[in-house]
Amino acid sequence: MRVIVVEDDPDVRGVVVSGLRSAGFAVDEAANWSQADLSMSVNDYDCLILDRMLPEGDSADELHRRRQAGMAVPAIMLTALDDISDRVAGLEAGADDYLTKPFSTDELVLRVRALCRRRTTMVPPVLRVGDVTLDVARREVRRAGVLQTLTPKEFAVLEILMTHQPAVVTRTELIEHCWDERADPASNVVDVVVNQLRRKLGEPAVIFTMRGTGYRAGPVRL
Structure with a gap:
């Protein structure tokens, strides 16, 4: 399964990428939406792992625009914003899952794997x-x-x-x-x-x- 991690903090991005690669995922990485859009224009991803706050602004708004344009790849948001209202906003924007920082890499791997399987719901367990x-x-x-x-x-x-x-x-x-x-x-x-x-x-x-x-x-x- 191939995923892309969009995170502007190089230390956090490194931990996430390393954890996912260790779990068997093929992982590409981007520091902002511009880089992510370029990768997604040429590659087919099974899941998008997305920091909520990026240099371009709130990723909830960016994700919402891309959902309206037809982007269907499952997405999980990683964020320090943990209020209920923040979770609701992220999910309403088009995120399929929402994980607050700090988080367990093991939990992230399980959640990403579940979202990847969602793309192939007809595949037996x-x-x-x-x-x-x-x-x-x-x-x-x-x-x-x-x-x-x-x-x-x-x-x-x-x-x-x-x-x-x-x-x-x-x-x-x-x-x-x-x-x-x-x-x-x-x-x-x-x-x-x-x-x-x-x-x-x-x-x-x-x-x-x-x-x-x-x-x-x-x-x-x-």
Whole structure:
């Protein structure tokens, strides 16, 4: 899942970005709305993490204008404004969630993950391909009942492939959803992670290369 953090305080932004990346998110960052708008014009995000007070002013007003213009990405506001009236204003402006500072990084991760899942409400909580199961909420993958130890990036790639099975997911789509702006689209990072997944999951294979296109998860096609 790919998210963007909009926060002008570099220290707070660093903590949020680090916490989300450690939890397996692909994270881009912006210090103001201008930078955020540029990123959102070229990237598809699953969630927007937004400081309430930015250099341009109150983000509630900025978010409201963008909601009216059709921006649908789920948003969570981070703010020191904790009065009930402030919460109401933020939610009425179009925020989907509201978390006051200081906050727990663990709680933020859970709230962001819940908002990301909201974009794919038709996806079942447990995905299955053959004897491989992926529990979205528990962040667990099992094969034939045996728990698999995956890195956050491996989990993210497998989740995308299993969510879209048996359709083919292109390398570009995997880069867009599982990596952030630091990734080099010309590199072989996708192939490396997929190969690691195949090795860990073992046989019979559940991830297949579609030459010239990308990858798919599912049973063997005869």
